[in-house]
Amino acid sequence: MLRALGILCLGLAGAFGLHLVVSNAVPPYPALIVNMCGISIILAISLNVINGLTGQFSLGHAGFMAIGAYVSAYFTTTLRYFDPDAARYISEAPLFDGLWGFPPALLAGGIAAALAGLIVGIPTLRLKGDYLAIATLGFGEIVSILLSNFRAVGGTKGLTSIPGYADTFWIYGSAATCLILTGFLQRSTFGRALIAVRENELAAEVMGINAARMKITAFVYGAFFAGVAGGLFGHLMLTISPANFGYMKSVEVVVMLVLGGLGSSTGAVVGALILTVLPEALRDVERQVELSGFRMALYALLLVVMMLFRPQGIFGQRELSLKLLRRLLPSRDKPGRQP
């Protein structure tokens, strides 16, 4: 427990360090990409708990992200004290104003998404594989359609003038929290039970593991962090609309996992980095060859080549750990004794 807190503090300190560098020394456009990477990392790690560890196939991550984005943005832009006697709003400023209002707003987004995860998780328990994928895809589309038709949140135009609270510290602080929590989860008995459900549900059940509960918990956990990622996204881009959270977004996160290695958090991080940076990097290439669409074609080609030569993803199911590092490094590199 103490060790977990220590690592978490280290992660937050790292996020703060990165924040100082990015806000002082990095031009706006690359800074935006760095921040987008952090959001992608949260999305990928959290989806990995559902798809990678528990072995379900969710294609609804963008839906959870949308719920988090809208709820948290609603908190920071619109929600005000309401005086029921006078039947009017009391305060001019939103209830969750300023930097102190942001964390609760983010949390609210995460919790709303987690609730949606619970609601989606229970009826889809009976579904497996492709059927679950289709059901969750449907869920994502329903969220998107509902938001498009909901005037209070701007319909298809979405919400605008969201305050830009999501800086590098908040984004990477959240990413570090998600990564560290998930790392501990993976190593715990609970995490192994999730993997057991993936590997052999029947055997897991006769070991005393409640497979249904495991699957739902994975859904709720993954949805929570997708919601937080959505909240960060809204407060980074300053406007959100249902178009940001279409099914292509869900597919993108799945591709990140498959590329990095389904089942590995390390793989999720690497996949998220590559798939966020690559399209931007290829933008320059496209400009040079003056061929529009070249970028996406090259991107797709890279994915195909990758899947041909390393279908298990970059990391397979392995994690980057000290043990793995030690094995890869030559043995004389063992740390010398201090005098």
Next chain:
Amino acid sequence: MSDAPATLLDLKDVNVFYGAIHALRGVSLEVRQGEVVTLIGANGAGKTTTLAAICGLLKPRSGEIRYGGESIVGAAAHTLVGRGLVMAPEGRGIFPALTVQENLLLGAYSRRDKPGIARDLQRGFDIFPRLAERRSQKGGTLSGGEQQMLAIARALMAQPRLLLLDEPSLGLAPLVVQTIFATVDAINREGVTILLVEQNAHVALKHSHRAYVLESGQIQFSGASAALRNDPRVKAAYLGEGT
């Protein structure tokens, strides 16, 4: 007061359907405390189905299943493990991506007594030294015999009162079969009651007290294992003699 040991498991007129297929037709059987009882039968006789109904993976359409005197019909499988009703499933059910040790520790999933778990882990390694050598190897990379050892050791980690074994000899070389069944004897001597499903009637009858013969979802006959080994009906159909 009678001297006969108490009945631990009692099935009365159990009927199980898979859709329209009537897989178990009024199965009744009994396992007493401390016994090794075997259920033998050909492919598709309904042996696995019987075990699945007992441990809560399937709900019978009718009939009664009592364990330790209480009805367990309709109880979910994962809730029965904590009550000592533990199954080592057919096909071993190893978690391939987890290490041998992680597989074993998952066997103790319903337990909270850390020192006891550590002790039983060591005991598993003592029973099957091969598992100790391979403790950090992935379960999926074990040989068939090693996987069966792992499946049994893992089931023991749950501290079973009644252990259900589904075809532990399947696909194993005769020597490995001997090792496995020596272990079954040893576990039973330590006080664990065992219901053993087998197609290999030869070994099953040698390592059990009583036996039931299942055909097309019905118990055909039953009796003491030693007697059944000389029964002409068993000899002809299950021991392959006289052919």
